[in-house]
Amino acid sequence: MKTPGNHLRNALxxxxxxxxxxGITLILAKGSIAQLMNINNNMVLLYxxxxxxxxxxxxxxxAFSSTLSIKKVKFIIVQDWAWVVxxxxxxxxxxxxxxxxxNVMIAVVAAAVAGFALWQMVALRKWMAAIAQ
Numbered sequence: 295m296k297t298p299g300n301h302l303r304n305a306l307x308x309x310x311x312x313x314x315x316x317g318i319t320l321i322l323a324k325g326s327i328a329q330l331m332n333i334n335n336n337m338v339l340l341y342x343x344x345x346x347x348x349x350x351x352x353x354x355x356x357a358f359s360s361t362l363s364i365k366k367v368k369f370i371i372v373q374d375w376a377w378v379v380x381x382x383x384x385x386x387x388x389x390x391x392x393x394x395x396x397n398v399m400i401a402v403v404a405a406a407v408a409g410f411a412l413w414q415m416v417a418l419r420k421w422m423a424a425i426a427q
Contacts, residue, residue, distance in 0.1 A: 317346030331396030
């Protein structure tokens, strides 16, 4: 039987897996991605990739802790929404000449991150309701 706590842990693990894949991809293929996105300095992608790996560590710590922390999960959700808002602002403001392919990549990743944030929010609410009983 899937408990609300397991559902929340699974949401966190899925977010960690996606973020890990994204971070490793940005680190290993920064040159190709920068060229595709029309970004002159591919080191920016390296820094984002490393930041994602640090984010993964915090998610995994929350997901595998013996006791789930509401505060930690909420902070992960806030970081996910910050990524989405930042991506939307980047797409609307367009401060750099990012290619159409780059803009599509940004939008797709933002949509995925929004999905993880929503999944985690729903799972957190269910878990909190279950422990309140």
